[in-house]
Amino acid sequence: MKINFKKVTSAHLDTIFSWLTEPHVMEFWDNTQAHKDDIVNFTEGRKTPSSYADGQYVYWIASLEHEPFAMLMTIQETHKEDIGPEKLKRLSKTGNTYGLDYMIGNPKFFGKGYGSQTLRDFIDYFRESIDPKADTFLIDPDSANARAKHVYMKARFKHVCDFIMEGNVSGAGKLHHLLLKKFDPKVSIIKATIDDHLRIQNMARFYVYDLSRDCGSISSDWAIPEDGLYESFDFKNYFEDRSRKAYLVKVYDEIAGFVLLNKATESPSNNWNMGEFFIIAKFQGQGIAYQIAKEIWSMHPGKWEVSVIPNNKSALKFWEKAISEFTSKIFNKKIKDVTYDEHCPRRVIFEFDTQSKIHSNIVQNFTIRSSQPSDISAIxxxxxxxxxxxxxAQPQFWRHKGEAGDKIQEKWFKELLEDKNYVMFTAKSETQEILGFIIGRLMPAPEVYNPGGLTLMIDDFCLADQAEWHSIGSKLVQEIKAIAKTKGTAQVLVVCGAHDEPKRRFLRNIGLTVASEWYVESII
Structure with a gap:
């Protein structure tokens, strides 16, 4: 059953205040008049100042089948507030951090597993509908409240430390647990165009500055110029030479760096060289660089080289660790003098095969075949x-019809197996587990358009594991396109939700571009 969340209104006040008289709530919850006044103040639109946390709390009600059963509180934690050293050092450096408080007020919902489920579902709702940049959540139950800690741990919070609560708040002077839940920030790799040349060139000044920390002593080229502006090589050839690739990196909507690839390898048997790789200081040390490197290697499978100046100790440490993890320690490392840099010819060169990694660890563990009736239930x-x-993400357009809808879809999928206008493939593991599926419809374009043949429209296309788009997802697309091509298909069209960033990123990376967008609202 679906748990619904909404902001507390005056209609909820009697229910909430009755919960506050329950013994299990009174034991650990803040029952001060200031807190109660703040809840009322919130429902009235915060028209007057609040003495309770400066009126920064937002109150939420959780309901199941229209019956309220829990209240949650959120507050954005920032360095501007007096939040104590333990919380301060755990603030997100990429997105936003929120503190949570939570209680199930309705005893009817005890002992039924709603505790951790409600917290998980609320965080999902909050990140999808309220603040997509929310990637760190903190919660701090009283250390005597063992039941609360158990619920939070089940909701996949991590106990990071204990601390003494300070300030003029309920629980002050007592030992509290601090629990944390973090999410990877939304990271995008975007193909750069000539219009991005100046942007990358400007960032390269900071790239050179970063390099000068370790490499400044080996060449006068790393000295800061008289005008105070570091200079870099001109990277315009990455936009003029079709064999080269240039990408911008974004964290959420903020530019975070760039990646430049070329084929100027020291060994003629290698396919790709990591020409330049830069993540700005703000986003360093967050695991983002490794996340980007992994995706770049997955986007461009083959034999790779990464060349590092030996003095660049931080880069050496990063690349050796990243390559070792990605390849399961299957790589070569050698020291060699290169010809393309007369000032710093000595290099540590890492060589590895990302294609072998992908095939040995992923592709051999699943098969793609035409879908069968026995697959339908899992699909x-x-x-x-x-x-x-x-x-x-969009409760109006994607509203679930319930069990009746599931039965309709099962009947529909079975019919598609017999329809010559549809192509359907399933990915299965060695143990015959369904890992994903793809369904394409072969259809003519509207008569006012002429794409040159049929359109392969892919609507139903999903995976059990969202981390496998570049392996299983890629193979499913390859198989269905190969069949469609034999039937006179000229273009492929894939439907994807606007919020579905892993799938959207995958589609962009395999060469698809956005052709249209749908906008929806309810009619009241």
């Missing part, structure tokens, strides 16, 4: 999970 389950996640 419907995967599709339902996808629809439910989409419903959270």
């Amino acid at each position: 419907v389950s995967l599709s339902k999970a996808k629809r439910l996640s989409y419903e959270k």
